[in-house]
Amino acid sequence: MSGLADTITGDFLVRLLTGMLVNLEIAGISLAAGLVLGLPLALARLGGGVAGAGAASLIALLRAAPTFVVMFFLLNAVPRDAAILGLDLSLSGIMVAALSLVPYSAAFVADSGLDAMRQLRRRSPLGALLFLPNVSRAFFVLVMSSSAAAAVGVSEAISVILRETERLPRFADRLVLFATGIVCFGLVLQTGFAAMRLLHRRLARSAASGRHRR
């Protein structure tokens, strides 16, 4: 048990929390990139025509791209010394992980954005505002998915847990560390989702009171 005790009393928890910050960073970058890519796609779809059809095809393609494969594609197919006009384009592990999540976030933003724009067209700004909790929900899904970065050596929370468990000979001790990880991610996820539910409910209530006033 001393192995586990040493781990827990050591700087494990600090490193775990630092690792979770990396998860949040990856999710933040991928969501920002998803917004940049997804909103124009949503606009194009709303416009219809050839651009709309093209955007729909691209969204379908983005939706079909598995995060893990995209991550390995970026890691191996993009040259380490890539540069355009002298600008260094070599990707760090965190950027590789973040960009691999962009297909998902862009497709999600495009779908949610399209719904929000349709709500606006129907003159329902509060309905359109539901875009915010939806995107926030996607952020927490991205936080969970960012753990895939462990496969390319990024020191995020799951990497920290896996490194520690490799040092522990006892299976039961390893389970304790696994459970710690689930609790940490669970707290972030469930808190985030609870906040989103609250926001969602408030927006719905505002929408209902608005209708009553009209």
Add this chain to the structure above:
Amino acid sequence: MTGAESSRPDRRRGDIIVVSRLLLLALALLGSLLTTRARAQSERTPDAALEQILTEARARLPAACGRPGIDRLTRILCDKKIRIGARSYYPLFSTFEGETRQGYEIDIAGLIANRLGIDVEFVRVNAANRIAVLGEDNADMTIATMGHNSQRDGQARFIRPHYYLSETSIIGPKETPIHDWRDLAGRTICVTIGNGSNAQIVARGARVMLFDEAGALAERLRDQTCTLAAQDDSFFAYYFTDAAFAGRFSRQLGFAQVPWGMAVARTGSERLARVLDLISQIFHRDGVFLELARTNHIGTPFLEQQQLLWRQPQCNTERGNRDPACVLPALDTALEPTPFAANVDRLEDWIEARTGLSLSLPMLKTAPAWTLFVDGIVNSLILVAGALVATLGFALLIGAALGSHKAALHWPARLVTITMQSSPVVLTLVIAAAFAQALVPYSSTVALVAAIVALGLTNGCNAGQAISEALLTFDTEPQMNGTGDSHLFARAVGRSATQIVAFLVNATKGTPIASFIGAPELLNSLTDITSFSSGRATTYTLLLIFYVLLVMLVVGLCERLRVLLERRLASA
């Protein structure tokens, strides 16, 4: 005549035959001894052979210097300098700091030049061009941490005996319990791309994490990105001179021994190669290599063993460096080509000629890569099919349990669902693999099954929750009162068809993550293939196309399933 009288002459004749046979045998032995001694006397020492070649070569100077097409030995003697290719940064072996070059290989180069009575001019080389500089005549010889393998034999003439022998060492934290290959199955080992020993690591069931530069390995060990790293022991030798590194890490396993050789160009260097062969032989015998190794703090067991070998009379002759009993063979690294490898080469050339695209399809060219590739595709399809079935199965089970009014069913299902939703899929996979490993010996099949269960649980719980929520909606519909439980459940499945389909697609998209726990699917196979061959960009592009098409196919099939479920719902 009695019987005794008749047997006496026979016995005498028999004695004479025995004695004469013994005499013949003794004569044969004596002849053999004399012949061996004569041959040993006629066999010159390497020193004498070397002296003769150099004397003859010098005798032709300076007249030979102006002649066209002179060989390299004559030329370096004419120029009074030898151009030696050496690495600029390979600690303990060859480093160039400011104007100072130092290391084991630098010292050897200096002593060779000294033995030839000429100066040395160093040419900076790296792992990529150390053979090319010979062919381009930018160096007369290279001594650049180069393993002698059968593939390189066709590109350069290696000097034998070899001046060093390295092995691939697996380095890890001291407390990591690695005793043999079985302890490495399923674990991730950081390696450099193209390292010849990667194929062996992969074949033993370990996963590889690829890095471009060897220098990154030590750094990644230090910052704990890598728990284990594999590289030449000569590379890690430098890091083990650092007390902090040596205090934390140790050599866990060694394998894939490869002899290191100096090399010269294959043409025009016959006599130079012969001279270097003889010098190497003498350096081994006289302990020169050994002494230089000690001075530079590198491993000496191989050199100690070689000194004993080259002191033996059988090897200490001018022909010793050609005697298979004395010299080491090149490491056989040639991979068996596929029957259609030539066609693949032609296809690559054809595409490049017409499109300018330089494709490389290593998975089709060698037998081990082809086997890995085919197995990877088959396993990926099994994994996708398994994940779909498991997701659907767990969705129905969890959906039924969550929708149940029995607390003994409802609450455990709710706990499992919340746990699964709170666990990142990578962690869920690792936990599933850990349980599998605790129950049965770990293998790629076990990893595949563990991945199917983990992906099925993760996505099935979410889909099951959707079913249970659909069940709840019936409470608010009076027309559903009195409907049987099984009928209600079927309608709930139909009503949540969109979510079920979404999680089935999600399960399919998640299958490549199974490579993280060593499931032998296509991503894992291609990573293994690219670890010992070229063509990474093409390989991973094809992989992306494969998975996007696969997911699109599943999306199409799932859409049909959704329509079917919704039609059933409408007709019910």
